[in-house]
Amino acid sequence: MSDSSNLQLTEHGELRHFLTPEGLDRLMLERILDTADSFVVVGNQEIKKVPLLRGRTVVNLFFENSTRTRSTFELAAKRLSADVLTLDIKTSATSKGESLLDTLQNLRAMHSDMFVVRHSDSGAAHFIAEQVTPNVAIINAGDGRHAHPTQAMLDMLTIRRHKGRFEPLSVAIVGDISHSRVARDQIHALKTLGCKDIRLVGPNTLMPQGIENMGVTTHSNMDSGISGADVIIMLRLQTERMASAFLPSAGEYFRLYGLTTARLSQAKPDAIVMHPGPINRGIEIESAVADGPQSMILNQVGYGIALRMAVMSMAMSGQMQQRQTQASKSSSLIGEKKI
């Protein structure tokens, strides 16, 4: 969608919103990863703060629950020295009947500089960036089943730090592709970064229609799907999938698609195992694998903060630049009128 890429960039091609990796070029994704790499070090310092967002107001708007994502965004903003306000909208204004539009316009009137948005509707962050508050930097922290770009990019950071170049890699994404907001962004990012072999593994009920058009292969058999893979990304399975007739039982799912030590041996010996968390032990993944030497699950959490610091600082900088461009344009227009 070219609309998304245009919307995410300033007139000078800098990031001003981060809604999805779709439409961003390889150079931009590599810049995000390079910036994140530089922030990984900050987390290891005794004083874990940099002053990049000092005096800026970041509002975390979580229209649906997510303790983990919300806390990493909060921590990332604080490490960038921003003033942070976290709103749990579920128990706030919109439950009193205020529309999303009105809530956001009120927050904009409080001179917020950045909204980190999590919403159950696909396209919510896009809608806010395009139609509601274009001059506030929007970071998409997950919209419906569309996108979760910071999770996808922290996965790319994990892969790059542990595997290097993307071109020769075989990456298997296993599980509930249909309901996953992360899988779509992972596919976009992997393709843009040069990965050629992307395999999606799962039963037909969890495989969305026409996904092959995104340049991936689909596999209903786990063993063949992960055979020879360099990277295995396991997706979280929501327990409501059983109640809503997507799957018969957690037990059968684990037997067919759970990652066990035996199964992992089908992949390359140095394959890495990833999971966006929180993990369901014994449903998607065996404990021995989750806690084993090939697991990157805890590394991902640490990289998540660095990656979020990177996109927040880049988008804020782009947004400030855009505001200045607009201000200078309007002042030159005033000047023209005077003449």
Add this chain to the structure above:
Amino acid sequence: MRIIIRGARLLDPNQALDCVADVLVRNGVIEIIGNLTDTPFDGHVDTQVNAKGMILSPSFVDLNTCLRDLNQIQKGTIASETLAAASAGFTHLCPSPDTQPCSDSGSVISLIKSKAEAAGFCDLLPVAALTKDLKGAALSNMESLSRAGCIGFSNAGFDISDNNVLLRCYEYAATFGLKVLVQAQDEKLGSGHMHAGPTATRMGLDGIPIIAETLSISRHLQLMQHTGVEGHFNQLTSAQGVALIRQAKAQGIKVTADVGIAHLCFTDSAIKGYRSQYHVQPPLREELDREALVAGIKDGTIDAICSAHQPHESAAKCAPFAATESGMAVYDMLVPLIQTLVDAGELNWMHAIVALSSNSASIAKNEITGLTVGKRANLTLIDPNHSWTLDEASQLSHGTNQALANQTLKARVKLTLKQGQISYAL
């Protein structure tokens, strides 16, 4: 009162008429069709149109529209939307029964008809609710509603999942020779927000698969065949749906079908970027489906083109895509959309007039007077070369959900005559 339309191309499918001629309408009746310079007449002329290069046809009949009155006047009123319809060449409209309150009683029917009569732009041929309150449980008073002027019965966008109720509905309608209209979409499979395909997958939106339509069509066709009721399908969307209707007609089942103009012109790819103006129900599908719908019009499988006009206020479309209301305001762009199909070589104007006028009038059981000397004039005059911009100043519908807002469009209705009176003039 005399109106002269000079030099238009006259198209009337009922008489296989396609010629250039002048038309004189006197006191509401077509008096002369021919060359008026050779046929002198006496007296004053009230309106004279030089219609060289324009198309004059019998007026249009819309088999599916939402006028929003009575209780949704923030979206549109009968006065505003019937004027917009007249500006698209319509003189007769079949409003869908999902009015608020719903069209399941004689009092609602007579109220909406009287409002339209007072406005004077279009006559209403209402479609009444097939079941009380459109709940899919109890039969509406079909015979009484038919006497009140309803031309058929439909459950609008509300699927009747109980086959027992649906069978009884069709048996009862068949008893009195009443027509049923169906918007075929399985309720559960149709719970998504756009066509299930690669675009929905990329955008992370819940999809509505084609089988939601085809399963429903098959089910209704079997019940129609079983009961002998006269059936009509509103708003086909898919190539497979068209194939099922083609097959049914070949088997001799009494069935007709229409397609919304949006489905003939747009596909699901228009939604990219979460463009809520293209959020419609039933959903826009893929290019192959669009092409099959156009082919269905050409070979007569699809009898009619409807507007499926659904005006909305701006707030209805200003939200994340899934939270927006479905529907498109169509009247202001209907004729330009037909022109795009003509310009692309996909349809010609005769195809369009068959589908908008003669066939839809016959389905609505409306006597079309056509271009015949001695008959009341129900006529539409279109300038296919008129270039204009659809903006707030030019649009007539109250709906702000104009998919082609601020675009330069080609073709426009110049004049609409309803029962010999000018109901719209540009």
